[in-house]
Amino acid sequence: MPFRKRPVVLRVTLKRPYMSGQIDFARTYLSMGVTAEQMAAFNSEEQMRFIADHGAKICHMIACAICVGPIRRRFLRPVSWFIRNCVEHRYQIGAIHRFVSLMGTDPFTNIIRLAERTNPMKPRLSRKAKMS
Numbered sequence: 001m002p003f004r005k006r007p008v009v010l011r012v013t014l015k016r017p018y019m020s021g022q023i024d025f026a027r028t029y030l031s032m033g034v035t036a037e038q039m040a041a042f043n044s045e046e047q048m049r050f051i052a053d054h055g056a057k058i059c060h061m062i063a064c065a066i067c068v069g070p071i072r073r074r075f076l077r078p079v080s081w082f083i084r085n086c087v088e089h090r091y092q093i094g095a096i097h098r099f100v101s102l103m104g105t106d107p108f109t110n111i112i113r114l115a116e117r118t119n120p121m122k123p124r125l126s127r128k129a130k131m132s
Contacts, residue, residue, distance in 0.1 A: 014065040014095060016102065021072060025064045025103060028057050036100045051089065059084040062095050 017025060032054045042050060051058070063080035064072075083092065 012066050014062070014099060015068045017064050017068050017072075021064045021068060022103065025061050025099075028061050028064075029100065029103075032057055036097070039097065039100070047093065051092075055084065056080075058092055058096055061099070062087075062092060065095070065099055 016022075034050070034054075039050070059080045060076075062083050063076050066083075067075045067079055
């Protein structure tokens with residue numbers, strides 16, 4: 001920025017998107033046809049080839065993690081463009097590695113296990129005396 005002594009630093013936070021964003025993220029990730037283990041094992045040439053082939057998809061996935069909530073659809077394209085043109089390659093790869101490892105069904109397994117054990121027809125502990 002002109003007329004500034006210190007450079008402008010923009011900071012964003014990657015968040016776990018709502019279900020619509022997670023579905024969009026998963027569809028984009030699966031369309032690339034690569035696993036997280038394969039991405040972690042890439043050498044520098046394979047990383048460059050991957051970026052050349054799937055760079056726009058990677059930026060779209062990162063934008064899905066930044067744009068969370070009702071503003072998602074409105075700002076998804078500009079944020080994706082900004083990531084593609086202004087964010088360094090190493091930060092893009094790091095964000096994808098981190099976020100792909102966090103995008104799983106692990107948080108839901110405890111909820112599913114709890115729902116299987118819970119019987120809605122059984123009286124709760126506080127209701128045993130009256131049986132109401």
